[in-house]
Amino acid sequence: MSTEANPSFEQRVQDRQDAVEAWVRRNITKGSWARIIRMARKPSPEEFRRTSIVCGIGLMVLGAIGFLILLLMDHTFPWLIHDVFNIPLP
Numbered sequence: 001m002s003t004e005a006n007p008s009f010e011q012r013v014q015d016r017q018d019a020v021e022a023w024v025r026r027n028i029t030k031g032s033w034a035r036i037i038r039m040a041r042k043p044s045p046e047e048f049r050r051t052s053i054v055c056g057i058g059l060m061v062l063g064a065i066g067f068l069i070l071l072l073m074d075h076t077f078p079w080l081i082h083d084v085f086n087i088p089l090p
Contacts, residue, residue, distance in 0.1 A: 081087045
């Protein structure tokens with residue numbers, strides 16, 4: 001069996017990856033995306049640490065807001081609807 005007639009799985013994957021990389025080189029490296037890609041770099045350990053801390057704080061704040069909304073929905077809204085506005089709950 002010839003390799004060209006029936007390429008192996010690895011060869012098919014390599015060909016597909018080469019096609020994707022060629023497409024990226026043709027399309028992404030022009031225009032405004034090119035500037036972004038050229039400016040991109042691996043962050044220093046200090047930058048990565050600081051970014052991780054800020055993202056973690058943001059996640060905690062969003063979680064706390066979600067928890068407060070849950071508490072309002074479970075405790076305050078039923079009291080408000082049933083006792084204040086006299087609307088019967090199902």
